Amino acid sequence: MNANDKSIVGFVMISHAVVHTYELSIPILMVIWLGEFSVSTAVLGAVVSVGYGLFGIGALPAGVLVDRFGSRELILVCLAGMGGSFLLLSTAQGIKMISIALCLWGIAASIYHPSGLSLLSTGVEQRGTGFAYHGIAGNFGTGLGPLITAVLLLFFDWRLVTSLLVVPALIAIGYALSISFDETAAIQADGGDFGADRNGPGSLSEFVTDSRRLFTASFIIALLIVMMSGLFYRGTLTFLPDVLSGFLPEIAEQLQLFDPNSPIAEEFDPASYLYVALLMVGMAGQYVGGKLTDRIPMELGLAGIFSSLVAVAVLFVPAAEAGLAALVVISAVLGFLLFAVQPMYQATIAEYSPPTARGLSYGFTYVCVFGIGALGAAIAGYLLDVTSIMGTFVILAVFPVIGTVLAILLYRSDTDATS
Template sequence: MSLNANDRSIAGFTMAGHALVHWFETSIPILLVVWLAEFDVSVALVGVVVALGYAPFGIGALPGGILADRYGTKRLIVGCLAGMSLAFVVIAAAAYADSIYAIAVGLVLWGVAASVYHPAGLSLISTGVDERGTVFAWHGIAGNAGIALGPLAAATMLVFLDWQYVAALLAVPGLLAAAYGLRAEFDPAAAVDDDVDAGPEEALSPADLVANSRALFASAFAVVFAIVTVEGLFYRGTLTFLPEILNGTPALEALSVAPTLERYDVDPEFYVYAGLLVVGMAGQYAGGKLTDRVAPARGMAVIFVVLAALALSFVPVASVGLVAIVAYCAVLGFFLFAIQPFYQNAVAVYTPADARGLSYGYTYLGEFGLGAASIAIGGFVLDGFSTGAFFALLAAFALAGAALSAGLLVGLDRVFARSGADVAANPDD
């Protein structure tokens, strides 16, 4: 079924926003390499500076969801796009202050601005779009495009320009998208019933916020939140450490790249990793289309089992050879991203429309905030144990997600529905 005009307008607006959030996010590590060379500071200090930008990106998702319910999703996404762009202008200006701390200010501003996108963008799709699965698919593809193109654009421009000009140019698409968003017209509540209030509302008092959060976590959303968190643990751990792990495999170590690329420290595993992200676009599309036909719990359970099997098979596959590793990464990339439209749709299925921003705020607190714990855990396992132990840990995360998803399939949501009714009947308990 083709998208109607409202669906197309929301799809274009949110796809631009999603692509640009990850465009900025993945260009930062490229600039980090330059900052280490430009400023007389330690790697540890630069790491802290970059972490100051990434931390609000995950932590701010919850307040971002609250703001989406309060002020409306369109206004918040436009502010996000403008804020991220202006933050990169601040980063560019830091070159003239010759201070790593000025860069830290720009990165913090970026993290705060970027944090509101996911709860606002997904809330808008869930309440405004009739063909939700299809738009979730295209939205995910746009995010993957941003993930792949951000570092590519930054690295390419750095060949010809000083880093401050690169940072300024990276801001231009965000400013253009913000201008487009101001002119975009759509109904943000077109997909909800007329008697459901899904528009902006008065600011929640602390008591109302606690009550709404209690109601959410007394419902099946509590299971969805746990599913998203373990998916975040698998996702972040995989994407953080896979390039380094691939670098240590004999098949890739034996390869070399063209001298001109070697000059910029481009290794063969970069291309395999980039290929994984590109294949992820197909996974996003397939997963999104299937959410219109397959219950989200069933889809998540199946994909988690596949991910667990893939994690356990990495070590034997890596010993086979180059073709096997490339094929493995393609399959992993497909399923790693195919699951995302399912959990995004699960939030829409198991939460009320008038709390959708808050729901997605908690969702991305779990995905980007709690999920980032796998970086610390995975680093400890890789340092103290083995690659096999690391992938066994990832498999355990995936199997936990499969068990939770199966719980929704066998009626755990009905248990929570009774509990939620008790909370609604006794809100002051």
């Protein structure tokens, strides 16, 4: 990587880590909210789905703004907004304020992915490697957020913990203000003149025109693929700490880690730490998935990962019931595959969209991944209320089944078009 590539990758890595630090700390907090506010999984799932949904829906207007104004300033707004929303969350005395704070977080966080991914695709010459490192950083935050939250909850009230989580956003803002880079270097290196076209849609009619130009048959299939990924991702991860707690033995009691009557023993939840480990394994998935985008057809890679996720979803509960070792293994495989798919679909979107509409293309992408995908949390919460955990996982497996079919269809359509 050249100096510009390194500056951009460093900037998006720390920003991506902070976004997912917040995103995946929420399921850890949900375990506490379920008890403290006496709400059902269906109600809390619906509340969280709204916040997560805005995380995705807001990506579309954010994508329009990226194409018009660039990425750097928008990412700074994103970081400040997320920190502020968690500060508000720390004041919550009931489910209503939690809902408001999560909605504000979702709006702020929605800015990141169109901004960060557009910046990578237009500014970094080694795009596949950039996506890989970007994904690894996201998973670092994905694991770090729940880990920091779980550890802090051993010692402090959850409201103080959420206020302390403002610190990562402040650190990221300080780092961002200390570096500089060229956002369009990769396009210029390819002989393009991005700067002449960086206007973005300035009116509703222009937005419709640009969207129509973007929505080829292949791009639509690619969006449906990322939608399936988002639904399965959110459906499996949102209540996973609570699900895992039902399968894990009382490890702290068996190993006598704490005094049984101490406050730490009361707050210690081994499921939270297995959940963190699962998310950290996703770092390897991100790296492998990113590297494979430069080596194999992305569509076939997507089909392989989706079909593997089907098998994991069907086998998850039987493996969990088989004992601790099997539960750890199946959780690790789930974490690897859930995140290996992400750099592949990100690169696929770049492949099927023009560089001058890259922000808009990633805006639509994350409407599908995190906006429509947020319904996965509500679906999972409802299924856990009306059926078994096994039934929940089997029904959720429908999403990667559809993803597999769509990926094969995209590969065949692209092969036919180039033959």
